[in-house]
Amino acid sequence: GMLxxxxxxxxxxxxxxxxNHAHRTGEMDLERLLVRRGQPFSLALxxxxxxxxxxxxxxxxxxxxxxxxxxxxxxxxxxxxxxxFRQQKAQNEVLLTVHSPADTPVGIYSVTLLLLSPDxxxxxxxxxxxxxxLFNPWCKADSVYLPDEELLEEYILNENGLLYQGSWDQIxxxxxxxxxxxxxxxxxxxxxLNNSPAxxxxxxxxxxxxxxxxxxxxxxxxxxxxxxxRGVVLGRWDGKYDDGVSPTRWTGSVAILRxxxxxxxxxxxxxxxxxFSGVACTVLRCLGIPTRPVTNYTSAHDxxxxxxxxxxxxxxxxxxxxxxxxxxxxxxCWVESWMDREDLPKGxxxxxxLDPTPQERxxxxxxxxxxxxxxxxxxxxGMKYDAAFVFSEVxxxxxxxxxxxxxxRSQVSLNQKTVGRNISTKSVYGDYREDITKHxxxxxxxxxxxxVYEKAGRRVTQLNGAPxxxxxxxxxxxxxxxxxxxxxxxxxxxxxxxxxxxxxxTSNAVTYNSLHRGECQRRTASLxxxxxxxxxxxxxxxxxxxGACVSEHNLIRVTALLQAxxxxxxxxxxxxxxxxxxxxxxxxxxxxxxxxxxxAHISFTNPLPITLRGGVFTVEGAGLTAPREGNIGPGEDxxxxxxxxxxxxxxxxxxxxxxxxxxxxVKGIATLIVRDRLxxx
Numbered sequence: 001g002m003l004x005x006x007x008x009x010x011x012x013x014x015x016x017x018x019x020n021h022a023h024r025t026g027e028m029d030l031e032r033l034l035v036r037r038g039q040p041f042s043l044a045l046x047x048x049x050x051x052x053x054x055x056x057x058x059x060x061x062x063x064x065x066x067x068x069x070x071x072x073x074x075x076x077x078x079x080x081x082x083x084x085f086r087q088q089k090a091q092n093e094v095l096l097t098v099h100s101p102a103d104t105p106v107g108i109y110s111v112t113l114l115l116l117s118p119d120x121x122x123x124x125x126x127x128x129x130x131x132x133x134l135f136n137p138w139c140k141a142d143s144v145y146l147p148d149e150e151l152l153e154e155y156i157l158n159e160n161g162l163l164y165q166g167s168w169d170q171i172x173x174x175x176x177x178x179x180x181x182x183x184x185x186x187x188x189x190x191x192x193l194n195n196s197p198a199x200x201x202x203x204x205x206x207x208x209x210x211x212x213x214x215x216x217x218x219x220x221x222x223x224x225x226x227x228x229x230r231g232v233v234l235g236r237w238d239g240k241y242d243d244g245v246s247p248t249r250w251t252g253s254v255a256i257l258r259x260x261x262x263x264x265x266x267x268x269x270x271x272x273x274x275x276f277s278g279v280a281c282t283v284l285r286c287l288g289i290p291t292r293p294v295t296n297y298t299s300a301h302d303x304x305x306x307x308x309x310x311x312x313x314x315x316x317x318x319x320x321x322x323x324x325x326x327x328x329x330x331x332x333c334w335v336e337s338w339m340d341r342e343d344l345p346k347g348x349x350x351x352x353x354l355d356p357t358p359q360e361r362x363x364x365x366x367x368x369x370x371x372x373x374x375x376x377x378x379x380x381x382g383m384k385y386d387a388a389f390v391f392s393e394v395x396x397x398x399x400x401x402x403x404x405x406x407x408x409r410s411q412v413s414l415n416q417k418t419v420g421r422n423i424s425t426k427s428v429y430g431d432y433r434e435d436i437t438k439h440x441x442x443x444x445x446x447x448x449x450x451x452v453y454e455k456a457g458r459r460v461t462q463l464n465g466a467p468x469x470x471x472x473x474x475x476x477x478x479x480x481x482x483x484x485x486x487x488x489x490x491x492x493x494x495x496x497x498x499x500x501x502x503x504x505x506t507s508n509a510v511t512y513n514s515l516h517r518g519e520c521q522r523r524t525a526s527l528x529x530x531x532x533x534x535x536x537x538x539x540x541x542x543x544x545x546x547g548a549c550v551s552e553h554n555l556i557r558v559t560a561l562l563q564a565x566x567x568x569x570x571x572x573x574x575x576x577x578x579x580x581x582x583x584x585x586x587x588x589x590x591x592x593x594x595x596x597x598x599x600a601h602i603s604f605t606n607p608l609p610i611t612l613r614g615g616v617f618t619v620e621g622a623g624l625t626a627p628r629e630g631n632i633g634p635g636e637d638x639x640x641x642x643x644x645x646x647x648x649x650x651x652x653x654x655x656x657x658x659x660x661x662x663x664x665x666v667k668g669i670a671t672l673i674v675r676d677r678l679x680x681x
Contacts, residue, residue, distance in 0.1 A: 007124050009113070027650075143213055144338060218370060221368065233269075234270055250275055295331050297331045299329040301327040310399050379452035423435065469499055473490040488538050585603045603640075613661045
């Protein structure tokens with residue numbers, strides 16, 4: 001650009017390979033310059049002749065969608081809050097070392113070099129070159145600094161992970177491909193920021209705010225759900241997903257992000273909480289903010305903010321909670337990001353909870369966080385942002401009521417239904433679970449817990465009165481989808497006299513967030529329980545009853561209600577039974593080398609006593625789908641071959657999904673080490 005005939009400038013070498021490896025972005029790209037703030041990088045200016053004496057070099061940066069923010073890079077060592085460069089002349093080149101402040105906005109910059117005459121006139125300038133600037137958790141001065149290499153290896157650099165699902169007493173994990181360094185994902189991350197309401201309304205202020213991880217993480221959290229802006233994923237929980245992709249189909253974030261971008265920032269249908277948290281984790285890791293997905297079991301969704309979750313049943317055990325229910329979700333996923341909170345009093349740095357699932361509005365937007373995990377643990381529910389909401393997710397008091405026909409209610413005693421348990425994330429040391437509950441709450445029953453409850457305004461009271469004579473327990477055998485299994489309800493009489501009682505047991509197909517999809521079975525019995533003995537009621541759950549109404553989460557909820565005839569107390573007990581799913585067996589044949597064809601052998605046995613129709617296999621990453629012709633009979637084995645080409649070297653996971661009319665989204669996975677073409681002899 002603007003090179004006159006006898007110009008000095010010939011071009012700029014961005015030294016992408018050297019810089020990107022030094023800045024730990026080599027996995028993203030080696031053709032483009034991707035660097036982290038607060039850490040120097042180098043450019044080489046190529047000239048036709050050495051620079052004329054007394055002439056000066058100047059460097060100008062432009063930032064923002066329209067390049068509206070201009071930064072002059074000083075040509076001598078400057079303070080930590082300034083951009084500056086130093087130069088070393090070498091033959092017909094000048095090596096420029098550029099220093100960025102550790103609190104400068106992240107974004108896509110352009111850099112232009114100018115040749116100035118001794119009296120300061122611009123004689124020549126280079127064509128603008130683009131570089132990407134990211135957060136730098138390796139840099140002490142950056143507010144996302146995390147001084148532990150093993151944690152950074154996981155929370156920034158690991159592109160695969162586990163999202164925990166199931167229920168608190170039967171935890172399962174879903175492999176998820178974050179893919180934060182896949183082709184163009186970094187561009188999509190900045191496009192998401194550019195599409196936020198604040199960026200569209202006032203781009204200059206938004207650009208300046210991108211220096212702050214609190215602002216960036218809050219913006220991303222709001223933008224991952226498409227409930228009120230040009231967000232990425234639309235949430236849906238009602239089982240009707242035909243006009244999009246079922247939430248259980250996804251195996252990673254990249255397909256979702258690309259689909260959003262290709263449709264011109266149109267929301268992708270559909271997600272549920274683990275999908276929102278998987279996508280948020282990808283974007284935040286990509287931008288350089290250390291992030292991990294978190295699952296809370298028995299998670300409260302407290303709609304009226306009173307720290308109680310009220311469940312209302314009628315005498316038939318039909319739920320009669322009006323309108324928007326306070327709910328207990330079997331599990332709920334969010335993410336945590338690591339950052340300093342310079343906007344808060346001391347002591348709230350470190351992990352911050354961010355919940356991208358649209359549940360409640362925060363400052364008018366569906367967004368939650370960043371909320372310091374320490375504020376949740378210590379009951380500081382006034383802390384920004386949304387500490388009261390997160391506190392209730394892990395601490396709400398579950399209160400169950402029976403509502404009688406005349407409108408009277410009586411409170412029911414509940415056997416140990418603790419909200420907020422087994423809070424889980426993947427370990428940095430491998431594919432196993434790390435329990436982080438202690439970061440969110442003090443030990444149950446401790447003095448500290450009581451103090452926190454009082455500070456946060458949550459009642460500490462339990463139901464008064466002596467424990468009743470009758471106790472209720474629900475047990476079940478290992479439950480496999482497609483089989484019949486027994487649920488045993490035991491009524492123990494711990495008192496000294498025979499006690500007559502009414503027992504009602506229902507089983508319902510539910511979703512992981514407690515939406516009812518249909519009643520499977522119901523039984524009522526009048527019984528007399530002898531003193532010091534137990535009565536056992538066996539309910540056989542048959543696939544031909546539950547199979548038709550079971551949700552895509554394959555979950556049966558069994559609820560038992562016991563009313564002693566002589567005493568006023570009513571006892572309720574409930575269990576969630578996740579039905580085990582089969583797995584696909586995936587075996588890859590051939591040497592795994594970048595761009596060379598491999599064959600994946602996928603095998604699978606239909607575990608159901610019925611014929612499956614419309615089966616489709618999908619392979620993540622390669623975008624391959626192979627419809628399975630014809631039907632798959634009960635117990636029938638299926639074998640499918642798919643060919644694919646790995647695009648990148650390193651430890652890679654191939655995710656496979658099988659979906660059919662009555663068996664939703666069975667997963668399989670193969671892990672392989674892919675080698676570069678160059679290193680194979």
